[in-house]
Amino acid sequence: SAVISQKPSRDICQRGTSLTIQCQVDSQVTMMFWYRQQPGQSLTLIATANQGSEATYESGFVIDKFPISRPNLTFSTLTVSNMSPEDSSIYLCSVAGSTYEQYFGPGTRLTVT
Amino acid sequence: AQSVTQPDIHITVSEGASLELRCNYSYGATPYLFWYVQSPGQGLQLLLKYFSGDTLVQGIKGFEAEFKRSQSSFNLRKPSVHWSDAAEYFCAVASSGTYKYIFGTGTRLKVLA
Numbered sequence: 491s492a493v494i495s496q497k498p499s500r501d502i503c504q505r506g507t508s509l510t511i512q513c514q515v516d517s518q519v520t521m522m523f524w525y526r527q528q529p530g531q532s533l534t535l536i537a538t539a540n541q542g543s544e545a546t547y548e549s550g551f552v553i554d555k556f557p558i559s560r561p562n563l564t565f566s567t568l569t570v571s572n573m574s575p576e577d578s579s580i581y582l583c584s585v586a587g588s589t590y591e592q593y594f595g596p597g598t599r600l601t602v603t
Numbered sequence: 604a605q606s607v608t609q610p611d612i613h614i615t616v617s618e619g620a621s622l623e624l625r626c627n628y629s630y631g632a633t634p635y636l637f638w639y640v641q642s643p644g645q646g647l648q649l650l651l652k653y654f655s656g657d658t659l660v661q662g663i664k665g666f667e668a669e670f671k672r673s674q675s676s677f678n679l680r681k682p683s684v685h686w687s688d689a690a691e692y693f694c695a696v697a698s699s700g701t702y703k704y705i706f707g708t709g710t711r712l713k714v715l716a
Contacts, residue, residue, distance in 0.1 A: 494646070521702060532693065532706040533647075582646055586702050590635050590654070594646040 492517050492585050494595035502601045503573055510569045511598045513583035518563035521586035524556070527597070528579045536581075539566045573602045605630050607696050609707035616684050617715045624679040624710050626694030636677040637695040637704070638668055647693065653677065654699075664688070689714045 493516040524536040537545040545558040560566045584592040606629045639647040651662025658670040694707040
C-alpha cells in the first residue's frame, strides 16, 4: 500500500485567511481524493484530483472555495479559502489502490477562529 | 438514494470479549464494501474489503466481515478484542467499478480492561 504524508498536521487560522494543505505519496498514483471530516462526523468527499485535468468537485463544494492542484502523480494540494469557523475540520487526502480500495493520509486538523 | 447506516454510534466491550459492528447499505446493485479503522489523531486504515466471491472476508488485525445480500449487511467481527482495538470504525460502500465512496457515520469502540 502507498505511504501518504500530509502537511501541516494541524493548524489554527484566523477567519478570512486561506490555508494550503499538501499531500505527498511515495509512489505514482492516478487518482487522488480530498475528504472533509467535520467534528464528530463521517467523511465527505470534496473532490477527485487527477493529474493533468481539472479536479472534479462533489455537490456542495466549489473550486473557488477549495481550489486543488495536481501537478504530478505523487503530489496534490487543497486550499481552503476565505475560511470561516464552519471550515474547522479534519481534511484527508487519499489515493486509489489497484482494486478500488483507498489509502488515506494522516489528515490535517484545521481550526478556524 | 444510496446510503450506508451504522446503527451503533458507541459500543463498549470488555477486553477479550467478542465484537460485532453493524453496517447496512442501500444500493441498486452489489456494491464494493469496505471497513476502515481510525485511531485517535490518525488517518483511516483499511481493515478489509469485499468485491465478490466468498461472502466471508478476512482482514488485518484479526477482523473478519460477512456480506449478506439478503440483509444488505456487511458486519465486522472479531472473536477477541484487544485494548488497542479502541478506535472509530467506518463502513464504506462504492458502486462497482468506481472509487466513489459513501461512508457510514462511524461506530466508536471503547474497550474496558
